[in-house]
Amino acid sequence: MVNPSHANTPSPAQGRAETPIAFIQAIAAAYAQRGMPMDEALAKAQIEPKLLQQNDARVTAMQMELISGLAMQALDDEGLGWFSRRLPWGSYGLLVRASLTSPTLGLALARWCRHHGLLTDDIHLHLSERHGVATLQLDEVRDLGLFREFCVVSVLRNALGVACWLTDSRIPLQATHLRFAAPAHADSYRVLFDGPTTFNAAANTLQFDAGYLALPVRRDEAALQQMLQRALLLTVRPYRRDRLLVEKVRQTLAQHPEHGRNAEDLAAWLNMSARTLHRQLKEENASLQELKDAVRRDVAMAQLQRTTRPLKQIAEAAGFQNEKSFIRAFKGWTGTSPDAFRQQRHR
Known part of the structure; x- marks a missing residue:
């Protein structure tokens, strides 16, 4: 799923340390389940073993990416111990490949959720749409134990990352709901998920504008092969461009031409400033x-x-x-x- 070789790249310890050590502790538990040492992986990711004893410690996104990739290869499990059966190396790549030929993101995500059920029945993923809001829901079919938080967060972030990658678009979240109680590192969730996060919720869900579901899938097999070299970047790399804006502008101009007379009127209709409208369109390589x-x-x-x-x-x-x-x-x-x-x- 990810190439753990990072020659000629910055030190993994460089950057802001905002990923909670709880996720590294969960990876350590997966190694322990298999009776395998993780000293070498910690060393390559430049994570001091003593940090595992400090519950308030943090690591960088690159450290998290690197140790996750090393662990997936060493354990031959892209689920990192979450599920009752291993997900062999390449499992998530197959999920993305199965969605690649979908014409729209909505169909691609629906396929991704359905095919995920072929990998494991410990969780169930479902995509729905209501009143203009898309909801990606993760149901826990069995007790995930000490892997619960790491699994739920990772699967949801991976699904969102795949959606962003398939459309080459930033997909801002309207809300994140999680069934478990707020952890001690709850402040990290402002980095893990944009928008408000609610704990002790009725279900694990991500919610976003349903308009994104109509965006076309923009990737092909060549792009997939390149992405799989560092697939875990899907969960850490923020997308700046928002392709839904172009679709909204097209729709407004077609259905409400009276708002397209000038940029100010159109921007006001879209609840943004004219300056922001022009800037975001430029990021999309488009103009009004x-x-x-x-x-x-x-x-x-x-x-x-x-x-x-x-x-x-x-x-x-x-x-x-x-x-x-x-x-x-x-x-x-x-x-x-x-x-x-x-x-x-x-x-």
């Missing part, structure tokens, strides 16, 4: 004008193909002030006039 042109072109072509409406009405429907500006823009898009385009389509 390009999106306006694309939506206008789609509306105009659909009207020309499917209706007999006069050009003046089509121009108005596409958001143009007059017929002349519409004809000029259409020629720029297609190299032909709207009338000629319509005639060609109806031959």
Whole structure:
């Protein structure tokens, strides 16, 4: 799942130490279950063994990534002792590969949840959508014991990381709910999950805008092979870009053209500032004008193909002030006039 070789990379101990030692203690318990020493893994990850006795200690994200990868290989268990049977090396890679051909994130995640049940029946994963909110739920079918927190947090973070990777988009969480009581290191959860985290909840869930489920899967087999070199980065690397914004802008321009007259009106409709709108679109390698042109072109072509409406009405429907500006823009898009385009389509 992860390549534990990090030649020419910074020291794993560098960076902010915010991952609770409780997760390293859980990995140590997995080694102990198998009667195997973990001294070598601790040394490679530059984690002092004495830290395992300090419940308030923290390690860096890179240390966590490195020791997890080493442990998965040494134990041949990508579940790190969580489940009643091992998940052999490559199990989670197979889950991602099985979802890779999905057209949308919603279908990809549903497949990921369903196929996870083929690996273990100790937990059950389910994706649902209601009132514009997507919920990824993890049900504990058996007592996970001392691995409970580490398992629940890791599986949920991995699922979210896979979702972000598949869409190449940051997916901000609206809420995280966890069934277990708040641990002593509860302050670490502000790093583990963005948005508010609630403990002693009725179920283990991640909730986010259901609009992300409609995003297309943007990865292929070549990208998967590259990702699997350091797959655990999925759980630690924050995505800056948010591809849902482009889809929301397209949808608004198509369904509410009155809000697309200028950036200020559109930004207000989307509950952000015009400056933030332009900046985030730039991060997406998009611009408001390009999106306006694309939506206008789609509306105009659909009207020309499917209706007999006069050009003046089509121009108005596409958001143009007059017929002349519409004809000029259409020629720029297609190299032909709207009338000629319509005639060609109806031959």
